[in-house]
Amino acid sequence: MPAKKRARKxxxxxxxxxxxxxxxxxxxxxxxxxxxxxxxxxxxxxxPDAAGWxxxxxxxxFRCLAFRSGDEVELRAKSGKSLSRYxxxxxxxxxxxxxxxxxxxGELAIPVGxxxxxxxxxxxxxxxxxxxxKLSLATPALLVLFDCLMDARQRxxxxxxxxxxxxxxxxxxxxxxxGGLLRLSPYTRKPAxxxxxxxxxxxxxxxxxxxxxDGAYISGERAMLKVKLKHTADCVVGGFRxxxxxxxxxxxxxxxxxxxxxLDHVGFTSSLPKAERKALTARLRKxxxxxxxxxxxxxxxxxxxxxxxxxxxxxxxxxxxxxxYDHVTGNRFRHGTRxxxxxxxxxxxxxxxxxxxxxxxxxxxxxxxxxxxxxxxx
Numbered sequence: 001m002p003a004k005k006r007a008r009k010x011x012x013x014x015x016x017x018x019x020x021x022x023x024x025x026x027x028x029x030x031x032x033x034x035x036x037x038x039x040x041x042x043x044x045x046x047x048p049d050a051a052g053w054x055x056x057x058x059x060x061x062f063r064c065l066a067f068r069s070g071d072e073v074e075l076r077a078k079s080g081k082s083l084s085r086y087x088x089x090x091x092x093x094x095x096x097x098x099x100x101x102x103x104x105x106g107e108l109a110i111p112v113g114x115x116x117x118x119x120x121x122x123x124x125x126x127x128x129x130x131x132x133x134k135l136s137l138a139t140p141a142l143l144v145l146f147d148c149l150m151d152a153r154q155r156x157x158x159x160x161x162x163x164x165x166x167x168x169x170x171x172x173x174x175x176x177x178x179g180g181l182l183r184l185s186p187y188t189r190k191p192a193x194x195x196x197x198x199x200x201x202x203x204x205x206x207x208x209x210x211x212x213x214d215g216a217y218i219s220g221e222r223a224m225l226k227v228k229l230k231h232t233a234d235c236v237v238g239g240f241r242x243x244x245x246x247x248x249x250x251x252x253x254x255x256x257x258x259x260x261x262x263l264d265h266v267g268f269t270s271s272l273p274k275a276e277r278k279a280l281t282a283r284l285r286k287x288x289x290x291x292x293x294x295x296x297x298x299x300x301x302x303x304x305x306x307x308x309x310x311x312x313x314x315x316x317x318x319x320x321x322x323x324x325y326d327h328v329t330g331n332r333f334r335h336g337t338r339x340x341x342x343x344x345x346x347x348x349x350x351x352x353x354x355x356x357x358x359x360x361x362x363x364x365x366x367x368x369x370x371x372x373x374x375x376x377x378x
Contacts, residue, residue: 031103031150031154031155031156032067032103032149032150032156032158034067034074034076035080036065036103036149036158036219037065037078037080037219037220038063038064038065038078038105038219038220039105039147039217039218039219039220039221039223039224040078040220040221040222040223040224041058041209041222041223041224041225041226042222042224042225042226043225043226043227043228044225044226044227045227046227047191047194047195047198047208047210047225047227048191048210048225049191052212052213052214053189053191053210053211053212053213054162054166054187054188054189054210054211054212054213055187055188055189055190055191055193055194055197055208055209055210055211056146056185056186056187056208056209056211057185057186057197057205057208057209057365058201058205058206058207058208058209058226058228059107059109059116059144059185059204059205059206059369060109060116060118060204060205060206060327061107061108061109061110061116061118061121061144062077062083062107062108062109062121063077063078063106063107063108064076064077064078064083064105064106064107064108064143065103065104065105065106065149066090066094066102066103066104066105066106066143067102067103068094068095068097068099068100068101068102068103069100069101070100070101071095073091073094073095075087075090075091075108083108085129085132086124086125086126086132087108087124087136087141088132088133088136089136089137089140089141089181090108090140090141090142090143090181093143093180093181093182094143094182097176097177097182098175098176098177099152099172099175099176100152101150101152101153101154102148102150102151102152102172103148103149103150104143104145104147104148104149104169104172105145105146105147105148105149105217106143106144106145106146106147106185107143107144107146107185108121108141108142108143108144109121109141109142109143109144109204109369110124110139110140110141110142111139111142111369112139114366114367115204115366116204116366116369117139118329118334119329119330120135120139121141123135124136124141140181141181142181142182142183142369143181143182143183144183144184144185144369145169145173145182145183145184145185146169146184146185146187147162147165147166147169147217148165148166148168148169148172149165149217151168151171151172152172152175155168157217158216158217158219159216159217160216160217161213161214161215161216162211162212162213162214162215162217163213163214165217166187169184170184183369185369186365186368189213194208194210197365198227198229199229201228201229204365204366204369205365205366206228206327207226207227207228207229208226208227209224209225209226210224210225210226210227211224211225228326228327229326230324230325230326231324231325231326231356232322232323232324232325232340233256233322233323233325233351233355233356234320234321234322234343234346234350234351234355235254235255235256235266235267235320235321235322235323235351236254236255236256236257236263236317236319236320236348236351237252237253237254237255237284237315237319237320237321238253238254238255238263238265238292238293238314238315238317239252239253239265239292239293239298239312239313239314239315240252240253240284240312240313240315241253241268241311241312241313242311242313247281248277248278248280248281249272249277249280249281249284250270250272251268251269251270251272251336252268252269252270252272252321252339253265253267253268253292253293253298253312254266254267254268254269254321254323254333254337255292255293255295255317255351256351256352256353256355256356257348257349257351257352257353258295258352258353259353260295262294262295262296263292263293263294263295263317264293264295264296264331264353265293265295265296265297265298265332266331266332266333267323267325267332267333267336267337268298268333268336268337269321269323269336269337269338269339270336271336271337271338271339272339284313284315285313287315287316287318287319288313288314288315288316289314289315289316290314291314292312292313292314292315292317293314298312299311299312317348318348319342319348320342320343320344320346320347320348320350320351321339321340321341321342321343322339322340322341322342322343323337323338323339323340324337324338324340325337325338328356331353
């Protein structure tokens with residue numbers, strides 16, 4: 001809907017200390033239980049073009065349900081696990097709001113400069129409370145809202161159509177103070193506008209979500225559609241890992257040459273045809289030779305490392321593969337890639353970072369989220 005000009009109250013000073021976090025069975029009865037999981041999205045290749053759909057940006061953050069019942073506030077990930085201890089500033093901001101009852105669906109995101117940083121989000125998943133507190137002050141997170149599961153009157157809206165839930169979300173958001181750590185995500189019902197968003201996705205914008213206007217909120221089900229742009233890159237196979245329970249290759253470790261001519265590890269692909277794995281394993285074993293990667297190597301120490309993540313076989317830098325990827329973060333493929341084909345015609349030295357497509361930022365969308373309230377069609 002078009003942007004509405006409303007006078008809104010000044011935001012209160014950020015709450016000091018931590019808001020109370022509730023656990024299942026300890027909170028007061030509310031219309032939507034803490035065990036509710038977010039509605040998820042099914043990946044499709046194209047956005048639906050028919051009437052009856054609403055399109056929303058897919059923000060590059062942590063999906064989150066925000067629960068409040070009086071003084072009890074809780075943030076839950078789509079896995080059902082609590083995120084509350086990692087985002088104390090968001091917890092405190094929710095507790096400071098004038099509305100004491102709600103369940104909201106949104107995305108936790110951290111602005112850094114003129115965009116959103118997924119790396120900054122990952123840094124929050126730290127075991128030390130002192131470290132989390134320091135980061136929450138240095139890089140406070142936002143909660144970008146796009147659905148309402150329970151309104152201020154404690155009405156359960158799960159069975160209501162999206163049109164009614166969006167009205168409830170906007171009514172609730174309009175009652176909040178100006179500024180603060182909450183944002184209202186924009187939407188459009190124009191397929192052409194949604195396709196423009198998709199064409200410029202990347203960085204802060206991870207794709208586009210499509211929702212049925214008449215659809216209920218189906219907890220834990222893939223009842224929405226999502227579309228991401230796909231890109232391809234030619235990579236050097238700098239090493240491989242065996243299957244966790246066998247003696248055949250499980251994944252190929254991918255590398256790109258940096259500006260200093262060093263081969264950096266950038267990700268992996270495990271989409272190897274089962275019928276070809278035995279022959280491929282024999283081929284790879286003949287090429288085993290250190291160091292494999294001459295720049296950043298896999299298996300470095302981190303809080304996500306496992307014993308298996310440090311076990312890999314280095315290869316002579318002779319093999320090149322073309323892979324399909326959807327997102328790059330910190331010079332690495334965010335997710336596993338899909339093997340498209342082998343490239344015997346390609347020289348390994350041609351596999352550089354320069355071939356990675358830098359996304360064009362959807363400036364207006366990001367500006368609205370980082371700045372003041374977003375409006376439809378941003």
